[in-house]
Amino acid sequence: MGGTQRLVVVGGDAAGMSAASQARRLKGPAELEIVAFERSHFTSYSACGIPYWIGGGVPRRDDLIARSPEEHRARGIDLRMRTEVVELDLGGQRVRSRDLESGAEAWTGFDQLVLATGARPLRPRLPGIGAAGVHGVQTLDDGQRLLDTLERTAGRRAVVVGAGYIGVEMAEALVERGYEVTVLHRGEQPMATLDPDMGGLVHSAMNAMGIVTVAGAEVTRVLTDEEGRARGVATAKGEEYPADVVVLGIGVEPRTALARAAGLPLGTSGGLLTDLAMRVRGYENVWAGGDCVEVLDLVAGRDRYVPLGTHANKHGQVIGSGVGGGYATFPGVVGTAVSKVCSLEIARTGLREKDALAVGLRFVTSTIVSTNTAGYYPGAEPMTVKMMAERRTGRLLGVQIVGGAGAAKRVDIAAVALTAGMTVEQVAALDLGYAPPFSPVWDPVQVAARKAVTAVRAAGV
Amino acid sequence: MGGTQRLVVVGGDAAGMSAASQARRLKGPAELEIVAFERSHFTSYSACGIPYWIGGGVPRRDDLIARSPEEHRARGIDLRMRTEVVELDLGGQRVRSRDLESGAEAWTGFDQLVLATGARPLRPRLPGIGAAGVHGVQTLDDGQRLLDTLERTAGRRAVVVGAGYIGVEMAEALVERGYEVTVLHRGEQPMATLDPDMGGLVHSAMNAMGIVTVAGAEVTRVLTDEEGRARGVATAKGEEYPADVVVLGIGVEPRTALARAAGLPLGTSGGLLTDLAMRVRGYENVWAGGDCVEVLDLVAGRDRYVPLGTHANKHGQVIGSGVGGGYATFPGVVGTAVSKVCSLEIARTGLREKDALAVGLRFVTSTIVSTNTAGYYPGAEPMTVKMMAERRTGRLLGVQIVGGAGAAKRVDIAAVALTAGMTVEQVAALDLGYAPPFSPVWDPVQVAARKAVTAVRAAGV
Numbered sequence: 050m051g052g053t054q055r056l057v058v059v060g061g062d063a064a065g066m067s068a069a070s071q072a073r074r075l076k077g078p079a080e081l082e083i084v085a086f087e088r089s090h091f092t093s094y095s096a097c098g099i100p101y102w103i104g105g106g107v108p109r110r111d112d113l114i115a116r117s118p119e120e121h122r123a124r125g126i127d128l129r130m131r132t133e134v135v136e137l138d139l140g141g142q143r144v145r146s147r148d149l150e151s152g153a154e155a156w157t158g159f160d161q162l163v164l165a166t167g168a169r170p171l172r173p174r175l176p177g178i179g180a181a182g183v184h185g186v187q188t189l190d191d192g193q194r195l196l197d198t199l200e201r202t203a204g205r206r207a208v209v210v211g212a213g214y215i216g217v218e219m220a221e222a223l224v225e226r227g228y229e230v231t232v233l234h235r236g237e238q239p240m241a242t243l244d245p246d247m248g249g250l251v252h253s254a255m256n257a258m259g260i261v262t263v264a265g266a267e268v269t270r271v272l273t274d275e276e277g278r279a280r281g282v283a284t285a286k287g288e289e290y291p292a293d294v295v296v297l298g299i300g301v302e303p304r305t306a307l308a309r310a311a312g313l314p315l316g317t318s319g320g321l322l323t324d325l326a327m328r329v330r331g332y333e334n335v336w337a338g339g340d341c342v343e344v345l346d347l348v349a350g351r352d353r354y355v356p357l358g359t360h361a362n363k364h365g366q367v368i369g370s371g372v373g374g375g376y377a378t379f380p381g382v383v384g385t386a387v388s389k390v391c392s393l394e395i396a397r398t399g400l401r402e403k404d405a406l407a408v409g410l411r412f413v414t415s416t417i418v419s420t421n422t423a424g425y426y427p428g429a430e431p432m433t434v435k436m437m438a439e440r441r442t443g444r445l446l447g448v449q450i451v452g453g454a455g456a457a458k459r460v461d462i463a464a465v466a467l468t469a470g471m472t473v474e475q476v477a478a479l480d481l482g483y484a485p486p487f488s489p490v491w492d493p494v495q496v497a498a499r500k501a502v503t504a505v506r507a508a509g510v
Numbered sequence: 511m512g513g514t515q516r517l518v519v520v521g522g523d524a525a526g527m528s529a530a531s532q533a534r535r536l537k538g539p540a541e542l543e544i545v546a547f548e549r550s551h552f553t554s555y556s557a558c559g560i561p562y563w564i565g566g567g568v569p570r571r572d573d574l575i576a577r578s579p580e581e582h583r584a585r586g587i588d589l590r591m592r593t594e595v596v597e598l599d600l601g602g603q604r605v606r607s608r609d610l611e612s613g614a615e616a617w618t619g620f621d622q623l624v625l626a627t628g629a630r631p632l633r634p635r636l637p638g639i640g641a642a643g644v645h646g647v648q649t650l651d652d653g654q655r656l657l658d659t660l661e662r663t664a665g666r667r668a669v670v671v672g673a674g675y676i677g678v679e680m681a682e683a684l685v686e687r688g689y690e691v692t693v694l695h696r697g698e699q700p701m702a703t704l705d706p707d708m709g710g711l712v713h714s715a716m717n718a719m720g721i722v723t724v725a726g727a728e729v730t731r732v733l734t735d736e737e738g739r740a741r742g743v744a745t746a747k748g749e750e751y752p753a754d755v756v757v758l759g760i761g762v763e764p765r766t767a768l769a770r771a772a773g774l775p776l777g778t779s780g781g782l783l784t785d786l787a788m789r790v791r792g793y794e795n796v797w798a799g800g801d802c803v804e805v806l807d808l809v810a811g812r813d814r815y816v817p818l819g820t821h822a823n824k825h826g827q828v829i830g831s832g833v834g835g836g837y838a839t840f841p842g843v844v845g846t847a848v849s850k851v852c853s854l855e856i857a858r859t860g861l862r863e864k865d866a867l868a869v870g871l872r873f874v875t876s877t878i879v880s881t882n883t884a885g886y887y888p889g890a891e892p893m894t895v896k897m898m899a900e901r902r903t904g905r906l907l908g909v910q911i912v913g914g915a916g917a918a919k920r921v922d923i924a925a926v927a928l929t930a931g932m933t934v935e936q937v938a939a940l941d942l943g944y945a946p947p948f949s950p951v952w953d954p955v956q957v958a959a960r961k962a963v964t965a966v967r968a969a970g971v
Contacts, residue, residue: 095886101886214945362951386943387945388945426567427562457948458916479929480821482918
């Protein structure tokens with residue numbers, strides 16, 4: 050025992066570098082050497098901010114970088130950029146890395162290992178998917194390539210494939226840049242993270258903003274011109290959508306090939322499984338966090354894949370505390386997510402109807418339309434709130450909100466109430482902030498809760 | 511038993527008419543006769559909206575009226591306007607009322623009685639306080655009189671006495687109308703509902719908006735001209751502040767003279783004391799709600815006077831359910847209040863430092879400055895969050911927020927967490943809505959919570 054221990058961190062974005070920074074706060078270099086490997090050119094940046102950089106609201110790429118490699122090094126972290134870890138030798142407590150510039154490989158031993166390998170974009174294997182003018186928006190490099198294409202392209206027709214968070218945010222970004230935007234999505238409604246009735250509100254609002262949405266669209270091929278550049282996409286129904294640029298916004302999956310090869314436990318989504326302190330299950334000295342892990346869904350009572358920057362940062366904080374000899378846990382998530390498309394705010398937390406059915410919960414729902422401010426306050430905008438409660442117990446199970454300013458963050462009321470296990474009757478009685486510029490006298494979430502209370506009673510036992 | 515029972519409601523604003531409406535929903539006229547007495551010309555209006563009507567944002571007085579006397583009557587409520595109840599005969603189960611137009615008096619019997627007599631503005635007995643040009647803003651009639659004065663007055667100097675919610679909202683309203691506004695207040699800082707350090711931020715922001723604030727100002731006299739019109743105010747320090755209009759924004763007290771005369775139980779503030787179903791303590795058939803009652807402060811563990819429209823509406827709902835044969839309770843408040851002065855949002859929930867000391871709680875505090883959106887998102891505005899946690903246990907005790915757009919309603923996160931009895935460590939782990947347009951990756955409330963966790967640990971046991 051004694052002497053300097055070494056922490057190796059694989060992946061230098063939110064989870065990995067938060068873990069490294071927190072561990073460094075707790076232990077100085079004499080106690081803990083920290084080596085971090087990052088494949089790309091960047092550390093600690095906000096991937097969630099990329100749509101706003103593309104849209105032009107955020108002027109510079111570097112605005113999205115929270116902390117540069119130099120800043121990390123100045124805090125005593127041995128950060129190796131453009132270096133990819135290609136093998137984990139857990140028995141030997143070492144990792145093999147490759148310098149992506151020189152190709153040189155080396156083994157590095159560890160006492161503690163943090164896996165923060167993140168996610169990778171889903172890219173369907175379709176004819177033409179690799180053509181010029183087809184772009185993902187997962188990394189800063191992706192974003193820069195898309196911006197280069199937009200600058201070089203005279204045409205103004207954009208097709209976005211996918212209508213989840215990335216899809217609708219990219220639709221907004223392209224509208225901001227003056228494109229005619231068509232969004233193709235497979236489901237019945239955009240925002241499949243909402244129930245279809247609430248997704249329908251997003252659909253209508255997007256159409257009113259001039260964004261064309263096409264439901265049930267299975268893209269089968271990217272059409273290319275003689276030079277091999279994308280000129281549109283074709284769907285399974287045989288329809289063709291011309292495009293000067295194609296943006297893929299179809300989600301991500303955990304990047305866990307290394308973990309799988311090393312025999313680490315993975316969940317149904319392929320994400321790493323950890324305990325509450327973010328240790329990989331069954332491993333005393335291997336930790337994992339961020340977009341490569343599954344997390345406990347506190348409402349559904351099972352693990353789920355929820356890649357989100359805010360969770361990644363929390364994971365890093367928890368891991369860094371543990372590695373640094375402290376104590377912290379990540380108790381789980383309730384499934385909160387917020388987004389917007391132009392002026393329409395979109396939020397959800399807890400379970401959708403199909404999630405509840407999938408885990409055996411019986412429920413009632415209530416949907417109400419209210420306003421973000423007192424109805425008479427100038428500029429009041431409509432807000433639709435859907436609430437789900439468990440039958441018999443009245444326990445809150447989920448909330449979805451679509452509406453004007455203030456709709457998105459209102460979901461936090463429900464997120465806290467879900468975490469606390471409150472009933473809809475308790476939600477209806479909460480002491481929430483009221484003043485005419487901020488809320489009707491009954492907050493819209495409470496109007497929905499009152500209606501849910503009635504629905505619970507009507508449903509009986 | 512059997513036959514029609516009679517419910518008498520004293521006071522026709524939020525609590526009274528909500529109670530009447532809810533009772534009517536549950537019981538038809540054959541079962542329950544409802545008689546409601548209201549002194550003024552209006553029912554069910556938003557007193558909280560008056561500053562925005564004065565400021566011009568809300569164009570018409572009637573926009574503030576949620577339901578007119580005619581609408582109530584159409585729902586089977588025998589509503590007697592301009593009729594004041596002047597005596598309660600609880601033993602005889604009857605009330606004596608006076609028609610304020612004719613002076614005629616009459617007794618009306620009841621089976622159930624609801625007291626919703628509201629609040630009355632504090633009006634210090636000072637020389638000149640009754641002069642023309644001195645205005646309260648408690649009722650619609652008050653608001654109309656103030657608007658009439660503003661229209662008749664050429665001068666552009668306004669003095670607002672008091673810097674609580676009404677005071678700062680009226681300062682904003684008068685700024686909107688082009689007045690030079692001076693706010694005189696007795697305390698160290700404006701917004702005494704905040705701790706002085708947070709009130710200091712309001713002070714600075716108001717000054718930056720061109721509003722003059724004067725601390726430690728005890729108004730002793732309204733100065734009048736030869737015609738008896740207000741021309742300014744004088745303070746105990748001998749200073750004089752010229753004014754073309756004087757607005758009193760110094761709070762309210764429960765209007766409970768009738769209740770006191772009838773021997774009903776009152777708290778230290780003079781507000782009626784009720785049980786959780788909003789029955790007056792010790793009385794099976796007398797209910798009370800709204801600005802004439804005290805409510806249980808769930809954090810302090812004692813009754814407190816918190817006049818607020820949102821509570822009044824909830825009380826009415828609970829009383830109406832009880833009177834109508836249903837069951838509901840009002841569990842209490844955590845002390846949430848939000849406001850704004852021009853673009854500055856102000857929010858609080860839970861206890862201030864002095865409240866905690868007064869009830870024997872030992873605590874630590876943390877104060878942080880963050881932003882309302884991701885720091886790089888266009889238009890990001892600063893937000894200061896102060897959090898208080900109990901020593902040793904880390905239980906959340908209170909939160910105060912001052913900042914730009916989104917600051918006010920963020921306090922709801924803490925309001926729910928307080929209700930649930932969460933620790934600051936639990937608050938730091940909450941799954942709150944994150945996307946760059948809505949929050950930094952750590953919500954400001956959670957940044958404060960993390961710092962509070964550290965403070966709790968540092969304070970030891």
